[in-house]
Amino acid sequence: MSNERAQWDGNFAFLMAMIGSAVGLGNIWRFPYIFYTNGSGSFMIPYIIAIVVLGLSFLILEYALGFKYKTSILNILRKVKDKFQILGWLVLCIIFLICSYYVCIVGWDLIYLVLSFVKGWGADPNAFFSNSVLHASDLTSSMLSVVPVVLVSTFVVWLTTWYISHRDLNDGVSKFSKIAVPLLGILDVVIVVFALTLPGAGVGLTQMFSPSWDALLDTNIWLAAFGQVMFSLSLGMAIAMTYASYLPKKANLTKNIVTVICANSGFEVFNAVGIFSILGFMAMTTALPFSEVITDGTGLAFIAFPEVFNLMGVGGNILGPIFFLCIFIAGLTSIIALVEPMSSSLSDKFGFSRQKSVTIVCGIGFLVSLLFTSQYGSTILTIFDAFLNNCALVACIILECLVFGWFFDMDSLKEIVNRNTLFKVGNWWKLLIKIILPIILFILLVSGIVSTVLTGDTITLIVEAILVVVLIVAPCVLYYLTKVFGVERRHAN
Ligand code: PFF
Numbered sequence: 375m376s377n378e379r380a381q382w383d384g385n386f387a388f389l390m391a392m393i394g395s396a397v398g399l400g401n402i403w404r405f406p407y408i409f410y411t412n413g414s415g416s417f418m419i420p421y422i423i424a425i426v427v428l429g430l431s432f433l434i435l436e437y438a439l440g441f442k443y444k445t446s447i448l449n450i451l452r453k454v455k456d457k458f459q460i461l462g463w464l465v466l467c468i469i470f471l472i473c474s475y476y477v478c479i480v481g482w483d484l485i486y487l488v489l490s491f492v493k494g495w496g497a498d499p500n501a502f503f504s505n506s507v508l509h510a511s512d513l514t515s516s517m518l519s520v521v522p523v524v525l526v527s528t529f530v531v532w533l534t535t536w537y538i539s540h541r542d543l544n545d546g547v548s549k550f551s552k553i554a555v556p557l558l559g560i561l562d563v564v565i566v567v568f569a570l571t572l573p574g575a576g577v578g579l580t581q582m583f584s585p586s587w588d589a590l591l592d593t594n595i596w597l598a599a600f601g602q603v604m605f606s607l608s609l610g611m612a613i614a615m616t617y618a619s620y621l622p623k624k625a626n627l628t629k630n631i632v633t634v635i636c637a638n639s640g641f642e643v644f645n646a647v648g649i650f651s652i653l654g655f656m657a658m659t660t661a662l663p664f665s666e667v668i669t670d671g672t673g674l675a676f677i678a679f680p681e682v683f684n685l686m687g688v689g690g691n692i693l694g695p696i697f698f699l700c701i702f703i704a705g706l707t708s709i710i711a712l713v714e715p716m717s718s719s720l721s722d723k724f725g726f727s728r729q730k731s732v733t734i735v736c737g738i739g740f741l742v743s744l745l746f747t748s749q750y751g752s753t754i755l756t757i758f759d760a761f762l763n764n765c766a767l768v769a770c771i772i773l774e775c776l777v778f779g780w781f782f783d784m785d786s787l788k789e790i791v792n793r794n795t796l797f798k799v800g801n802w803w804k805l806l807i808k809i810i811l812p813i814i815l816f817i818l819l820v821s822g823i824v825s826t827v828l829t830g831d832t833i834t835l836i837v838e839a840i841l842v843v844v845l846i847v848a849p850c851v852l853y854y855l856t857k858v859f860g861v862e863r864r865h866a867n
Pocket residue numbers: 395396397398399400401472476605606607608708763
């Protein structure tokens with residue numbers, strides 16, 4: 375079967391898809407909290423250093439590999455050494471699991487998007503979220519009780535993803551990104567401008583811009599900065615590699631990378647101005663100290679913000695839908711980006727059409743998502759999220775640095791990047807990939823293991839142990855399946 379590689383219908387489409395992949399829930403609900411709890415204004419220093427050391431150098435690697443070889447992560451790793459494909463399958467398994475719970479969170483957001491027009495969460499958003507949306511239960515037996523509304527919303531998000539991704543690249547991902555990403559930017563500007571006019575906005579902004587310089591001596595703050603950059607730029611997930619593989623021959627890689635990094639960080643810092651202003655309004659209205667109103671993740675989006683919208687009167691009926699729509703768009707563009715490396719790999723390895731690969735990924739993905747739609751789902755989701763992001767993904771990025779840094783001719787990549795570039799990539803880049811990043815990320819991994827594995831309760835440890843087994847067995851099985859059924863084998867015969 376001929377699998378002619380698709381090509382973006384212009385650099386703008388590529389940029390929008392890349393920015394869409396990076397701007398996600400991490401930018402909206404993770405960054406403000408990480409920023410606040412790690413020294414506020416002074417956090418900008420480790421953050422900018424982490425962007426250059428980790429974000430820039432690793433993205434150059436991912437872009438250049440995809441751009442040079444115009445194929446999936448599996449085939450790229452195969453060129454280095456056949457068995458290294460197991461690492462590729464490991465990356466794909468991790469992003470598959472991340473995607474399967476991320477869809478569920480976007481599904482919760484969809485429920486809130488609908489409710490927000492009438493503030494359907496009532497006077498007690500905290501109780502509403504855990505009792506009426508999640509039906510959360512501590513009993514492991516509740517794993518079998520599916521929550522219908524979460525099931526339906528999760529299905530709708532998978533279906534939307536399938537609808538966009540199964541079309542040809544330029545008819546689906548490209549078209550959607552070119553509309554959704556600018557729209558996300560516009561909606562965010564509306565939120566921030568509105569937030570700045572709220573009484574008490576100054577309280578939040580004072581908190582945001584007051585630096586705590588002593589914090590810079592704390593290693594945890596540096597680790598938090600590297601963790602945020604890794605998460606926010608979706609590093610190590612083979613997204614940049616896959617999207618760059620669809621670039622035409624004449625593309626300025628470094629210019630694109632710098633644009634994506636600036637857009638992603640610009641979005642998260644700008645958006646944080648809005649979040650801090652809104653939380654300042656909340657602190658003032660409820661007479662609570664700011665440190666008690668700030669939170670992150672689902673607590674921020676589905677509890678604190680509905681409380682704020684309740685305090686706002688009619689303004690809340692307008693700002694609420696815009697806020698949940700922003701989360702929906704940011705989440706959906708990231709999900710679409712997570713699907714791409716998986717579907718592109720299936721097509722490359724088994725010769726499937728794009729439609730077939732996307733249908734397989736979304737179909738099996740939905741089945742795995744069922745795990746998170748039960749009454750026990752949010753507990754499992756939290757364990758998956760912490761383990762996959764703090765441990766598994768970090769380990770993968772270390773391995774990717776080591777494989778490409780030590781077993782691959784990095785000079786050939788340097789030459790490709792430097793052919794048409796904003797700035798020259800020198801030996802500093804090789805040094806970062808081969809030695810410095812693996813060391814920094816190893817420290818991040820150890821701290822991740824300490825915080826997520828060693829401090830976990832029994833259930834957490836059991837789920838993590840299952841994940842470890844799955845992440846060892848599944849990539850090996852998939853590797854052997856491609857040996858038996860893959861296109862290379864068929865071509866060899
Ligand atoms: N970079 C995106 C975000 O900040 O939400 C996408 C993403 C990152 C998705 C990490 C999933 C994930 F685990």
